Amino acid sequence: MKNITVIGSGTMGNGIAHAFAQCGYNVNLVDINEAALQKAIATITKNLDRQIQKAVITEEAKTATLKNISIQTDLAKAAANADLVVEAASENIDIKFKIFKQLDEVCPPHTILASNTSSISITQIAAVTKRADKVIGMHFMNPVPIMKLVEVIRGYSTSDAVCDLIMETSKKLHKIPVEVNDFPGFVANKILMPMINEAVITLNEGVAGVEEIDTVMKLGMAHPMGPLQLADFIGLDVCLNILRVLQDGFGNPKYAPCPLLINMVTAGHLGVKSGKGFYDYSSGGKELILADRFKKKINATV
Structure with missing residues (x-):
């Protein structure tokens, strides 16, 4: 060729x-x-x-x-x-x-x-x-x-x-x-997207904050980037679309996207490409954006 x-x-x-x-x-x-x-x-x-x-x-x-x-x-x-x-x-x-x-x-x-x-x-x-x-x-x-x-x-x-x-x-x-x-998500996304979705669910449930979840996965699992930062990098809309392909393709509720992910995409917070996702990239760097909201939720459950 x-x-x-x-x-x-x-x-x-x-x-x-x-x-x-x-x-x-x-x-x-x-x-x-x-x-x-x-x-x-x-x-x-x-x-x-x-x-x-x-x-x-x-x-x-x-x-x-x-x-x-x-x-x-x-x-x-x-x-x-x-x-x-x-x-x-x-x-x-x-x-x-x-x-x-x-x-x-x-x-x-x-x-x-x-x-x-x-x-x-x-x-x-x-x-x-x-x-x-x-x-x-x-x-x-x-x-x-x-x-x-x-x-x-x-x-x-x-x-x-x-x-x-x-x-x-x-x-x-x-x-x-x-x-x-040829199966929905192939190998990479069949494994990766449920992990990212579970990280969003963990955040939504108040188990830990954005930075804490990403730090656990980086230091504990030797991932070069935490799942929430990776989702921002991929694009939250892309993650949502892939999860829906997995859910439709397998007919299994375990692939259902977290409501928080759906709401963020609906609000236009798509990650790096929109300037805001789980982190704020509008200043050219990477700063926490959801920290305060979920810190309150975590404290309320303690």
């Missing part, structure tokens, strides 16, 4: 484009918004500069990486010669269905269609195409240029040849691919 099209220029999309371009692939980065594409290139440039500062890459490698990336608002044009398309649009099943239907129409017959979805069924996505054997999941981790894992998700009809090729391609990106089957 040589020509890669990445759909969506947000955090995951620009990270995926960065990873492919840095490894010598020709990348078409697609978004409906020209301003979003310019922002993505600025982000990639900034991240390449960080790699230079850490002596990970050279100035020449940065130049070559940026040269390998083209930006495009016309999906049909961007995907016309693609060997692989990686969709990294919003975690919304209707949006993904629409994109994959269009890709199936405009891409050459040999093109492999991959989704970076973190929870939605690859089998369902493949069903809206006429090439179900060539549809697969490539779930990268954030931040993509740094994190090594790629969950490679086989849909019901994904062929062995396509799965093998995507595993090898992931290795060429200096990633470690892990093949998993």
